Amino acid sequence: MIKAIDKQRYILDFTLSSLWRRKGKNLALVLVYTLVVFVLGSVMFFTQALKNEAALVLRGSPEIIVQKMVAGRHDLIPVSHGAQIGKIRGVKAVKARFWGYYYDPGAQANYTLMVPEDLPLKDQEIIVGAGISRVRRLFRGSSIVFRTYDGKPATFFIKGVLSPDSELLSSDLILISVPGFTRVFGVPPDRATDLTVQVANRKEIPTIAAKIVDALPDTRAITREEILRTYDAVFDWRGGIMIAILAGAVLAFLIFAWDKAAGLSAEEKREIGILKAIGWETADVLEMKFWEGLVVSLSSFFLGIILAYGHIFYASATLFEPVLKGWAVLYPEFRLTPFISGYQIAILFFFTVIPYTVATIIPSWRAATIDPDAVMRT
Amino acid sequence: MFFKPGILALFLSSLLISGMVLYASFTGALILRYWDIKSGSETQLRLERKTYLISTILGYVLVFQLFSLFLFIYTADALHPFFTGAMCAVGSLNVNQWGFPLVVLKIITFLLAGLWLIINFADNQGYDYPLIKVKYLLLLVLAPLILAETIMQAKYFLGLRPEVITSCCGSVFSGDTAGVAAEIVSLPRASMEVVFYAAMLGTLALGMAFYRRDRMGYGFSAAILLTFLIAIAAFISFISIYFYELPTHHCPFCILQKEYGYIGYCLYLLLLVGGVAGMGVGVLMPFRQIPSLKETLPSMQRRLALTSIISYLLFTAIATYQIIFSNLKM
Structure with a gap:
């Protein structure tokens, strides 16, 4: 057992020094490999982080939202519907929500106006988000004028x-x-x-949602799970599409790797020839190639992951933010909560290391079965 | 549904594995047809070199197969929020008829690939390729299974329609529904405990007999296979509840989740390794008389037997530890 480990250690030792002797070629390979892992890793970390944010946000959202539908469109709901819903067994509370969008020509942006549930505000008071404060230079005590639905101005104080x-x-x-x-x-x-509906028992949510729709046929009930699932699907889908698009890049990388592994220089061939002449067997050379692949793969893989992590969580995903996040005038500035899971790493491994390994099997075998005398004679 | 990174990764690896196995079995067929150890012809020389390639390929296939087995279960688990009523991997596997057969097939192909590698290793011990025909015949058995697995996996993932109401693990692995799983659960716990420990002890005894006195190789191997199945049944029937600390929860997949410290990976890996090594002993039994293997095979079998006993013992030890120190007292 110890002997077998020692043998592998010596082979690894030899492999490392032989890799170092051909720094230029191997560093180029590591560079490209790292880049591929970096790009794919960034996509995956980013989508996962967005999914997490959505889940965190939705944890505090109401269990069921009831909206009135008119001709397939969302419409204002009579507050009296709330009393009817409140009678359903299992419903803890029903609250009316007031929110809407307001287009501000000054900032060329849409604001979301909302009435807070438990924050008493005087008639002319408003509280604004950090983005609006930045764009319109509004601070505590300053005022803003809105154009009301009938064209009149209305002044509000921050x-x-x-x-x-x-x-x-x-x-x-x-x-x-x-x-x-x-x-x-x-x-x-x-x-x-x-209307928002609070439900005491999580397991009763689907039943209560069905009862609401049954009692009030002109409404739709959206459950929190549904929203979460939809976010999940949308982000996954975006990430998946990105990966599918990047498959081209992975393929190019594989061809590159195959080429690097297959195109042995005369010097490398000589080296393997000499090794075999002094007693190495084909299996030993294959083991050497295995260690070589492992060293290259793992260094690039972890380097790529670390870079992707930095890119997403410290540099705010600068490179492909617009594609994955969507865009808006009042775009929030935020930093994602760092999150990384073994599952993501495993998937990334499947996308990069496994194809790389497969692509280099045949070239490695070709190298390992070189005839010593044929090489040394040339 | 299809464009989930996890699903894409599984597809990619299945395609790569299938491609590798197809290539390997094509070469294997050539070897079966033209192999002639006494000949010094160009063809024979080329085939001898190819055997190295095939061994390397199959070695990687086994490792990838193991990774993809766990990735598959994890992905199935990650899919459950998309299906109303599903609470873990069981729910998502139940969405269509391909889920559970696929898991079983994945385990079978993993075991076969492991056995192939054992035969291959034994073959390399002899100077005259004594097992070459056996191993390429086995490869021709393995290849269709792996291809079937790829197709089934595609059918499973493409057949996923989110929102289908499926039964969650609470209802599949609980006593009052029908089906194999439910029958395992409804087996009397006490007798299942007896069967499990008896099987483990029996296997251990046979293993020691084989290790010390070189006897009962076939018996040991059969016992390993039987105990493999019993251990899975026992896990569902009574071991699981001590991990979950919930007398009604029998799911074999939830244990792979973070809440239980990923201990499930360790347990299943021990069972798989123990199973492959132990069955390997039996598979090698018929070849002990081959002259070029006479010297090396018995000691190799002993090592396999030891590996397998240790793995099973560890499995039993972890399970027993949990049963004794769990907060659940039955």
Whole structure:
């Protein structure tokens, strides 16, 4: 046993020094390999991090959202529907929500106006998100004028700015009072944007959602799970598409790797010839090639992962942010919560190391079965 | 559904593995047809060189196969939120009829690939390629299974329609539904415990008999296979509940999750390694009389037997430790 380990150690030792003797060629390979791992790894870390953010955000969201539908479109819901829903067994609370979008020509951006549930605001007071504060230079005490639904101006005073920590969600958010909301949008007094339903027992959510739709046929009930699932699917799909597109790059890399492994220089051939002449067997040369592949693969793999990690979580995914995240004028500035899992690493391994290994098997075998006398004679 | 990174990765690896196995079995067929150790012809020389390539390829196939088995289960587990009612891998595997057969097939191909490597290793011990025909025949058996696995995996993933209501592990692996899984669970716990420990002890005894006195090789090997199946049944029937600390939870997949410290990987790996090594002993039995293997084969078999006993013992030890020190007292 010890002897076998020692043998592998000597082979590894020899492999490392032989790799170092051909630094130029091997470093080029490691560089390209690292780049491939880096790009794929960035895509995967990024989508996973976005999924996590979505999950974190949705954890606090209501179990069921009830919206009224008119002609297939979302419409204002009568507040009286809430009383009906409240009668369903298992429902803990029903609340009316008021929210909407306001286009501000000054900033050329859309704001989200929302009435907070448990934050009392006076009629003319608003609280703005950090993004709006940045773009419109609004701070505590300053004022902003909105154009209401009937064309009249309405002035609001800034009571405060939301903390930048929640910027991913609140960059374009304005918190407003119910009277203020009604004044800007002209919503009839007995209507709300939608209703939120709190359910005491998680397992009853699907049943209660079905009962709501049954009792109020003109509404749709959206459960939290559904939203989460949809986010998951959308981000996964984006990540998957990116990877499928990058498959071309991986293929090019594999051809490159095959070529590097197959194109042995005369000197390398001589080296293997001499090794075999002094007593190495084909199996030993194959083991050497295995260690060579392992060293190259693992160095590039881990280097690529570390770079991808830095790129996503410290450099805010500068390279392909616009593709995966979408875009907006009031784009939030945020840093993703670092997250990395064994599953992602395993998938990345399947996308890079396994194809690389497969691509180099035949060239390695060709090299290992070189005839010593044929090489040394040339 | 298809464009999930995990699914893409599994597809890629299946395609690569199938390609490698196809190439290997094509070469294997040539070897079966033209192999003639006494000849010094160019063809024979080329074939002898090719055997190195095939061994290397199959070695990688085995490793990839093992990785992809676990990646598959993990991916199935990660898919469960897409299916209403599914709570872990069981739910997502149940979405269509391909899920569970696929897992079984993956385990079978892994075991066969392991046995192939053992035969291959034994073959390399003899100077005159004594097992060459056997090993390439086995390869021709293995190849269709791996291809079938690739096709089944494609059918499974392409047949996934999110939102289908599936039964969750709570209802498949609980006593009141029908099916094989439910029958395992409803087996009386006490007798299952007796069977499990008896099987382990019996296997251990046979293993020691083989290791010390070189007897009962076939018996030991058969016992290993039987115990492999019993251990899985026992895991579902009574070991699992001590890990989950929940008397009604029998799922064999949840244990792979983070909540249980990924101990499931360790347990299943021990079972798989023990199974392959132990069955390898039996597979090598008929070749002990071959002159060029007479010297090396018995000691190799002993080492395999030892590996297999140790793996099974560790499995039993971990399970027993959990049963004794679990917060669940039955």
